[in-house]
Structure formats: C-alpha cells, structure tokens
Amino acid sequence: MEQALSVEILVQTLLSGVLIGLVYALVAVGLTLIFGVMDIVNFAHGEFLMLGMYASFWGWALFRLDPVVTLPLTAVLLFAFGAAVYRLVIRRIIAAPMLSQIFTTFGLMILLRGAAQYLWKPDFRSVESTIVSGRVTLLGLPFGLPQVVAAAGAVLTTAGVWWFMRSTRTGAALEATAADKEAAALMGIDAQRMFAIAWGIGAACAGVAGALLATYFPVFPEVGANFILIAFVLVALGGFGSVIGALWAGILVGVVEVLGGFLVGPAYKLVLVLALYLVVVWLRPHGLMGRA
Amino acid sequence: MNRALVSLLALSLSLGSSTPAAAQEEIRIGVLYPLTGAAASTGLELKNAAELAAEIVNADMKDLPLPLAPGVGLPNLKNAKVKLVFADHQGNPQVGASEAERLITQEKVVAILGCYFSAVTATASQVAERQGVPFLNADSTSSTLTQRGFKWFFRTTPHDELFVHNFFAFLKDVAAKKKIQVKTLAVLNENTLWGVETAKLEEKLAGEQGYKLTEKILYPAKSTQLTSEVQRIKGASADVVMQSSYLGDAILAMKTYKDLGYTPAAILANDAGFNDSEFLKTLGKDGEYILSREVWALDLAAQKPLIKRVNDMLQERYKVNFNGNSARAFTGILTLADAINRAGSTKPEAIQKALRETNIPGDKLIMPWDGIQFDETGQNKLGAGIIVQVQQGKYVTVWPFKLASKDIVWPMPPWSKR
Numbered sequence: 001m002e003q004a005l006s007v008e009i010l011v012q013t014l015l016s017g018v019l020i021g022l023v024y025a026l027v028a029v030g031l032t033l034i035f036g037v038m039d040i041v042n043f044a045h046g047e048f049l050m051l052g053m054y055a056s057f058w059g060w061a062l063f064r065l066d067p068v069v070t071l072p073l074t075a076v077l078l079f080a081f082g083a084a085v086y087r088l089v090i091r092r093i094i095a096a097p098m099l100s101q102i103f104t105t106f107g108l109m110i111l112l113r114g115a116a117q118y119l120w121k122p123d124f125r126s127v128e129s130t131i132v133s134g135r136v137t138l139l140g141l142p143f144g145l146p147q148v149v150a151a152a153g154a155v156l157t158t159a160g161v162w163w164f165m166r167s168t169r170t171g172a173a174l175e176a177t178a179a180d181k182e183a184a185a186l187m188g189i190d191a192q193r194m195f196a197i198a199w200g201i202g203a204a205c206a207g208v209a210g211a212l213l214a215t216y217f218p219v220f221p222e223v224g225a226n227f228i229l230i231a232f233v234l235v236a237l238g239g240f241g242s243v244i245g246a247l248w249a250g251i252l253v254g255v256v257e258v259l260g261g262f263l264v265g266p267a268y269k270l271v272l273v274l275a276l277y278l279v280v281v282w283l284r285p286h287g288l289m290g291r292a
Numbered sequence: 293m294n295r296a297l298v299s300l301l302a303l304s305l306s307l308g309s310s311t312p313a314a315a316q317e318e319i320r321i322g323v324l325y326p327l328t329g330a331a332a333s334t335g336l337e338l339k340n341a342a343e344l345a346a347e348i349v350n351a352d353m354k355d356l357p358l359p360l361a362p363g364v365g366l367p368n369l370k371n372a373k374v375k376l377v378f379a380d381h382q383g384n385p386q387v388g389a390s391e392a393e394r395l396i397t398q399e400k401v402v403a404i405l406g407c408y409f410s411a412v413t414a415t416a417s418q419v420a421e422r423q424g425v426p427f428l429n430a431d432s433t434s435s436t437l438t439q440r441g442f443k444w445f446f447r448t449t450p451h452d453e454l455f456v457h458n459f460f461a462f463l464k465d466v467a468a469k470k471k472i473q474v475k476t477l478a479v480l481n482e483n484t485l486w487g488v489e490t491a492k493l494e495e496k497l498a499g500e501q502g503y504k505l506t507e508k509i510l511y512p513a514k515s516t517q518l519t520s521e522v523q524r525i526k527g528a529s530a531d532v533v534m535q536s537s538y539l540g541d542a543i544l545a546m547k548t549y550k551d552l553g554y555t556p557a558a559i560l561a562n563d564a565g566f567n568d569s570e571f572l573k574t575l576g577k578d579g580e581y582i583l584s585r586e587v588w589a590l591d592l593a594a595q596k597p598l599i600k601r602v603n604d605m606l607q608e609r610y611k612v613n614f615n616g617n618s619a620r621a622f623t624g625i626l627t628l629a630d631a632i633n634r635a636g637s638t639k640p641e642a643i644q645k646a647l648r649e650t651n652i653p654g655d656k657l658i659m660p661w662d663g664i665q666f667d668e669t670g671q672n673k674l675g676a677g678i679i680v681q682v683q684q685g686k687y688v689t690v691w692p693f694k695l696a697s698k699d700i701v702w703p704m705p706p707w708s709k710r
Binding site for chain 1 (some may be wrong): 483574
C-alpha cells in the first residue's frame with residue numbers, strides 16, 4: 001500500500017469521487033424537487049432512472065442512435081412520463097395520509113420494475129459503443145471519458161434546473177407553490193399544473209442521469225436500486241427541496257465513498273457514506289442547505 | 293357389497309402385479325428441472341440433453357464409447373428401457389420438494405435427477421433422503437450439499453470449493469510446465485455468501501501453498517463505482533488477481549481496470565459474470581485475455597472426439613450445442629442408468645449400493661473429468677473444472693494442458709499495447 005499512496009493516486013481517486021458524485025447529484029435533484037414542491041417521497045425515482053437508461057439502450061439497439069444524441073429525446077420522454085404519472089396516479093393521493101402516499105410510490109416502483117422485467121427480460125444489457133467511449137487525460141491523470149461526460153452533463157442539467165427555478169416565471173411559481181400551496185393558488189397559480197411540472201422535471205432529471213449512465217453502466221430492471229439509496233441520502237443531506245444542497249451533497253458523498261473506500265477499505269464505502277449522513281443530520285437536522 | 297369387495301381386491305391385485313411387470317420393460321427415472329419460470333430456457337436445454345442420454349441408453353449404438361450405448365436398454369434388467377418422467381420445479385424450493393414427493397410416491401420413479409439450482413436441489417434431495425430413494429445431482433455446485441451426511445445423495449459435478457482448488461492446481465501447473473512463477477495474489481470478490489466463502493478458501497489455500505496474498509477486497513456487487521477497489525488492487529501490485537464477480541460488477545471492474553490503466557499478469561476469474569454471454573458482447577476487445585474457470589467447453593472436442601459425435605447428435609435433434617449445464621445433465625442420466633444396470637434391480641438399496649461402487653473412466657465421458665467415483669459423502673472425487681481464456685473474442689480451453697485447444701497467453705498485454 002505504501003507505494004500506492006502517491007499524490008497522483010489520491011488526486012485521481014478524489015476526482016473519480018467528484019465525477020460519480022455529480023451524477024448522484026443529478027439523480028437526487030429530481031427527487032428533491034418533487035419532495036420540495038409537494039412533500040411526497042417518490043420511491044419510484046430509481047425506476048425513472050432505469051427507464052431513462054432503457055430509453056437510451058433501445059435508441060442504440062434499434063436505431064444505432066448514441067445515448068448522448070438521444071439525450072434530449074430521453075429527457076422529453078421522461079418529462080412526459082413523469083407528468084403522466086402525476087396526472088394518473090399521484091393526483092389522487094395528494095390529500096391522502098402519508099402512509100398511503102408511501103405505499104403508492106412504493107407500489108409504482110414494484111410495478112415499473114416488474115414491467116421492465118416482463119417486457120425487456122431481467123438480463124443485463126449494455127450500450128456497446130458510444131461516441132464518448134475511451135479515455136481522457138485530466139491534470140495528467142487518466143479518466144474514463146464516459147464518466148467525465150456524464151459528470152459534465154450532470155452539472156449542466158443541474159445548473160439548468162437551478163436557473164429555471166430562479167429565473168423563469170414557471171420556476172418562481174413552482175417555488176411559490178412549494179412555499180405555500182394555498183397562498184400560491186390565491187395568486188392565480190394553478191397548483192395542479194405546477195405539480196405535474198415538478199413530476200415532469202423530476203423524472204426528466206432521472207432520465208438524463210440514466211442516459212448519461214447508459215454510456216458506461218449496464219442496464220437492467222433493478223439498476224435503480226444501485227443509485228436510489230444514495231439519492232435519498234443526498235436529499236436529506238443537502239436539505240429537503242434544495243437543488244444546490246443536493247449538488248454539494250453529491251460531491252461530498254462521491255468523494256467520501258470513493259476516496260474513503262480507497263483509504264479505509266472498499267468494504268466500508270457505504271458505511272462511511274451513511275456515517276457522514278448520520279453526523280450531518282445529527283448536527284443539522286434540515287441538512288446542509290435545508291430550510292427549517 | 294360383495295361385488296364391491298371383489299372388484300376392490302381385483303384392483304389391488306392388478307395394481308400390485310402391474311408394477312414388477314412394468315419394471316421389466318421400463319425403468320422410470322424422475323427428472324426435476326425448472327421447465328417454466330425465469331430459468332425455463334436452461335431447463336429446456338437440460339431436458340433435451342437428458343432425453344438424448346436416455347435415447348443413447350435405449351437404442352443400440354454399437355460404436356459409441358459411452359456407458360450403455362451398445363446394446364438395447366439395460367442388459368442386466370432384461371434390456372429394460374429407461375423412461376424419463378419430467379417434473380417442473382419452477383425454480384422454487386417448495387415446489388421442488390413437493391414435485392420430488394410426487395415423483396416418488398405417485399410416479400414410482402426409482403431415482404431422481406435434478407435440480408440445477410442449489411436451493412432446489414437442497415429441498416428436493418431432502419425428500420428423497422426421507423423416502424430412501426437415490427438422488428443424483430449433476431449441476432448444483434454449492435459445497436454444502438454434500439456436507440449434510442445424506443446417504444441417498446450423489447453429485448457428479450465438482451462443487452465450488454473444488455473449483456477454487458483447481459485455481460491453485462492451475463497455478464502449480466503453470467509454474468511446472470510454462471516456467472511462470474506466480475508469487476503474489478490479490479483477491480477481489482463480491483460480498484455475498486459466494487464471494488465471501490470463495491475468498492476465505494482462496495486466502496487459506498494461498499497461505500498453505502506459499503503465495504503471498506497482497507490484498508483481499510470484498511465489495512458490494514451493487515456498487516455504482518469500483519474505483520476505490522481497483523485503486524487498492526492496483527496498489528497491491530500482485531502477479532495474479534483472483535476475481536469472483538457477477539455480470540454488472542465484472543463489466544464495471546473491467547472498465548475501471550482500463551480507465552486506470554491497470555493490468556496484472558493475469559486475471560483469474562471465477563466463472564459467473566465473466567462467462568456470461570453479455571460480458572464479451574459489452575466489452576468486445578477489452579475482455580480479451582481474461583482467464584476464467586468453466587465446467588465444460590465445446591472446444592474440448594479437439595482433444596476428445598467423442599464430444600463432437602455426441603454434440604452432433606444433439607444438434608441433429610434439437611439444433612443446439614452442448615454447454616456446461618446440458619453436458620452435465622447428460623452425464624447425470626448416463627451415470628444413473630449405469631448404476632441401475634449394475635444393480636440389476638429397481639430396489640432402492642441395490643441402486644444406492646451400485647451408485648457407491650460407480651467407476652466410470654474419463655474416456656467414457658463427455659466431461660473434462662478423470663472419471664466418476666463417489667466418496668463417502670456422495671461427491672464425485674474425480675471431477676475437475678477447466679480454465680478458459682478469451683482469445684480473439686472466444687472462450688478457448690487453455691487448461692488442463694492436455695485438453696487445451698490453444699496455448700495460454702501470459703502475461704496479458706497492458707492496455708497501452710493493445
């Protein structure tokens with residue numbers, strides 16, 4: 001191990017953590033948005049990610065279209081899917097007890113997984129080659145190009161969502177609805193429309209993350225489970241409803257997982273992440289950037 | 293009332309007398325496999341292979357050097373023919389147990405072959421043990437199955453522990469015949485029961501045989517990244533990385549090796565993800581030179597012409613090639629038929645005794661084994677795995693050296709020189 005502990009390896013490991021952390025952040029942004037606007041925990045969020053990956057996979061398998069090329073389409077598809085899920089399912093349980101809401105989104109998770117298994121078989125599939133395959137050198141260190149592109153795409157998308165919330169009328173309306181549904185309605189904001197948009201954007205974020213991941217990660221019906229636990233940690237860590245909080249939490253968790261796993265031992269990488277989570281929520285119950 | 297009694301008596305008589313009469317011409321063997329459910333396609337392959345084995349036993353195939361191929365049926369049982377009674381356990385241990393019960397009590401089979409999944413084999417063989425009926429397992433590799441002290445359970449396939457022993461036999465052979473000295477090993481295994489148990493045994497054997505284990509990593513198979521693992525492995529700079537991974541993590545590990553520019557002299561993989569058809573499809577050229585253990589390979593036919601002949605028969609009937617699973621099911625039926633024939637009886641005790649005395653030489657098998665002889669736990673002690681290497685996009689047999697179809701490439705070339 002002595003020879004391994006060079007500065008180079010530490011920097012490379014640290015940056016690898018940042019890269020995967022940015023993708024975690026994008027998954028969490030969708031989740032935190034839905035929660036922030038309407039206080040519903042979407043357990044099916046990992047399945048939105050899975051659908052985004054399958055959309056990319058099929059685009060490639062059937063039409064030889066690169067996941068990066070079809071990314072905007074994947075985003076639109078997932079937006080429509082998220083909004084439809086809201087209209088058909090979630091709308092009916094807004095006023096229901098929290099337990100019913102949990103069961104509904106949990107049931108949706110099982111339904112989507114089952115449907116994917118039924119329609120596309122439980123096999124692992126992969127996009128075998130993409131325009132971003134290969135390696136790239138950053139700061140004199142080698143990195144996988146797909147990981148770098150995925151991280152860059154995640155940052156751009158997260159920034160886009162943040163800008164949208166900050167600088168557009170619809171974004172402001174979303175924020176207003178999140179702050180006070182009744183007051184927003186009195187101001188003439190159509191809450192139903194806002195909720196549908198929140199679900200659409202939330203699903204689209206997961207879809208974009210899925211498309212970016214599809215360039216190097218295998219696709220299978222349970223793939224969402226790999227990412228969703230970390231996404232939940234980020235939402236709580238960053239502060240419920242906070243886009244920027246999710247971004248910082250993503251970077252932090254990615255670095256703790258990869259660098260901590262390297263230094264302490266890979267068997268403990270998730271233990272470290274969850275320990276960090278416990279410490280933060282103990283010191284700051286509302287998360288790093290959450291509103292009390 | 294009288295008439296009813298008479299007819300009942302007649303019925304019981306006819307039932308009683310029909311069983312031995314039927315046994316003269318037909319020996320019923322129960323075959324319990326997943327014929328529906330997620331593993332249905334594997335179940336069908338196993339079923340086809342078993343059918344072919346029964347056909348070879350029943351028909352007169354004079355020049356085929358397999359047990360019971362020459363002559364019709366089982367000669368010691370008045371040329372009685374073997375009849376396979378198939379049952380479906382759907383991959384479910386409970387269904388497996390109840391179907392085993394049904395095969396024994398209602399279908400009156402003299403022995404059972406099954407069940408592919410270790411978990412189902414465990415429950416179904418329990419029923420056979422209780423009923424005192426021989427149970428032959430040809431394809432479940434959990435080591436624990438033969439550690440239960442069962443008297444009616446026999447297993448022809450090598451189990452997981454034997455495969456790990458094979459790795460070390462391979463390393464020894466590489467040193468002796470290829471003059472390649474491996475000194476250091478690193479273990480990278482996923483952290484469920486399989487990976488953990490394998491890692492323990494690898495660590496033990498490495499210590500016993502004088503290899504230095506420079507790193508042992510157990511990682512969660514559902515990892516989203518394996519950077520920390522690969523960095524550690526890289527830092528340990530071992531000659532050989534022994535790896536037990538499922539498909540998703542095997543692919544992710546290979547991509548991470550490449551991204552971080554890491555190549556040991558050899559990656560010795562433990563089947564599973566590395567032998568999945570999706571592995572090479574996804575990685576293409578990046579999967580080259582991986583060494584992995586296998587139970588069987590079609591290119592063994594190069595050294596064993598018998599394999600090609602039997603494979604041609606399977607091709608002709610079902611338009612598929614043999615694979616490790618179907619070849620083992622095929623061998624299972626032949627082993628059972630051989631024992632029943634030597635028993636010269638359908639009595640369970642006689643078959644059990646004959647199974648214990650089984651001695652089929654390796655040249656009468658389509659497997660890369662030295663033969664079939666059971667030890668006191670019911671485990672075939674002459675079984676062995678093979679080691680294949682990915683060369684030009686194909687898995688070719690490179691060890692044991694006498695069965696190899698291609699020479700081993702060692703060390704694997706670094707990424708920068710591919």
